[in-house]
Amino acid sequence: MKVVEIRGYLLGFAPSPAIGNATRMIRRRDFLLLELVTDTGARGWGEVFASPAAAAALVRTRLAPIILGASPHHHGRLYDRMLGTLGYDRRGPGMMAISAVDMALHDLAAQDRGISVAEALGGALRTRLPAYASAPFITTDAAEPYGHYQTEIDGILRRNFRALKPRAGVSPRADGIMAMAVRRQVGPDISVMVDINQGYTARAAIESARHMEEADLLWIEEPVQPEDVPGYSMVSAAVPTAIAGGEALGSLAAFRDFLAAGAMSVLQPDLTVCGGFTGFLRIAALAAAYDLPVMPHVFGTVVNMRAALQAAALVTPRRGAPGEYPWIECDASANPLLDLAGALPVSADGTIAVPDAPGTGLDLQSERLAPWISETWRLAA
Template identity: 90%
Template sequence: MKVVEIRAYLLGFAPAPPIGNASRMIRRRDFLLLELVADTGARGWGEVFASPAAAAALVRTRLAPIVLGASPHHHGRLYDRMLGTLGYDRRGPGMMAISAVDMALHDLAAQDRGVSVAEALGGALRTRLPAYASAPFITTDAAEPYGHYEAEIDSILRRNFRALKPRAGVSPRADGAMAMAVRRQVGPDVSIMVDINQGYTARAAIESARRMEEAGLLWMEEPVQPEDVAGYAAISAAVPVAIAGGEALASPAAFRDFLAAGAMSVLQPDLTVCGGYTGFLRVAALAAAYDIPVMPHVFGTVVNMRAALQAAALVTPRRGARGEYPWIEYDASANPLLEIAGALPVEADGTMLVPDAPGTGLDLQGERLAPWTGETWRLAA
């Protein structure tokens, strides 16, 4: 099997209504989907959700000559060669471009063997994962940014979720009131996490965590800027709630610094940022050395969703306050790109099944992306 063609799709949509967090309102979501086509006709898929246009340019100019004509089964060798093209760009679009290619190479290689990616990487440790709804989102345009949470949470619970991650970060006082209202609404058996989306200083995050403490949070995510090791460490030392993060970190070295400082209790590398499956497993090995839970961050299209299920199935379980890690994140906002190849349902017990079909189990034709595609290009061997 050899890669004979690379197809890129720059696509996106405008969320209706817009969704917000402590840092910004999101009125447009853009992605790069990368399709590698093999001489057998098989297609492997990868994704970039941050800096998609820049990553696409780097695939076209730097990575395509390495990948075209190569065997997907040599993904380890190809990964090293792609890393050699980065120069100074080890945490930006260059790593994101490599991530998308690595995801697609693993997808193709597993399909060629007739097994899932998890099976190809040593075998899944589980067949299902507890899912949490990544929602509701702040409405910063409204007088009451959290005012719609009650109705939206009712809808989330009707979709079988037994855990949810509302966005927080309006103010410590407002956060505390919101978290307690959510706990009263969902009762004691539903897990709650909150995501600050880098919106606070360390001092404000500590006050917010203390005001939310009685709600019994599973974790507080990204309380400060992603490279603020000292800030994360100060928060972790000051409050009992687990501090999670890492979706914006792109290398094992970056995660190492946080672990050495005791700054995070849960690691959340994103396959589209940290180097695909290869990068994710390197971070997972590092986390294991510190006995820290690791799970994929997922907030994009069906491509990363399916890849994250495969990756999470490989992670050694760690016992948390409410069952075992890892969890799988599910974007519960209105996202048409999660369902372009059929919905991945949440089961009645709040879990998602890990697909065991070849690759990631994704059957997607590029033509189906047309309603959301702004630009596409192809390169052949």
């Protein structure tokens, strides 16, 4: 089996209504999907969500000569060769481009063996994962940025979610009022986390955490800028709630620095940023030395969602509150790119099944992407 063609799809959509967080309103969501095609006709998929256009250029100019004609089964060797092309760009679009290729190579290699990626990487440790709804989102266009949360949370609970992650970061006092209102609404048995999306300085994050403390949060995510190790350390030392982050970190060295500083309690590498399956598993191994939970950040299309399920199934369980980590993140906003190959339902117990079909279990026909495509390209061996 050899890769004979690389197909790139730049695509996106305008969320309706627009969704917001502590730093911005998101009025457009853009992605790069990579489709690697082999001489057997198999197709593997990878994704970039953070810098899709830049990553696409790097795939075409730097990575394609390495991948075309190569066997997907050599994904470890190919990963090291791709890393060698980065130069100074070890935490940006270069790593994102490698991430998409690595995801697709693992998908193809497992398909060729007729087994899932999790099976190919040693075997899944679980067949189901507890899911949390990544929502609701702030509406800065409204007089009350949190005013719609109650209605949206009612809908989230009707979808069987037993955990949810609303966005926070309007102001420390407003955050506290919101978090307590959410806790009263959902009761004591639903897990609640909040995501500040890098919106505060360390001192403001500490003040916000103190206002939210009685809401019994599972974690507070990205309270400060993504590579602010001293800021994360200050927040972690000052508040009892677990501090989570890592979705914007693209290198193993970046995670090493946070772990050495004791700056995070929950790590959330994103497969589309940190190096695909290879990068994720290296980070998980590093975290295991500190006995810290690792779970994938997921906020993109069905491609990353399916890959993240396979990756999360490989992670050694860590005790959480309640139950065990890892959780799987589910974008609960209106995202048509999550249902391109059929929705993954949340069961009555709040879990999602890990697909055991070959590869990532994704049977995606590129024709389904047509309504959202802005540009396509192809490179052949």
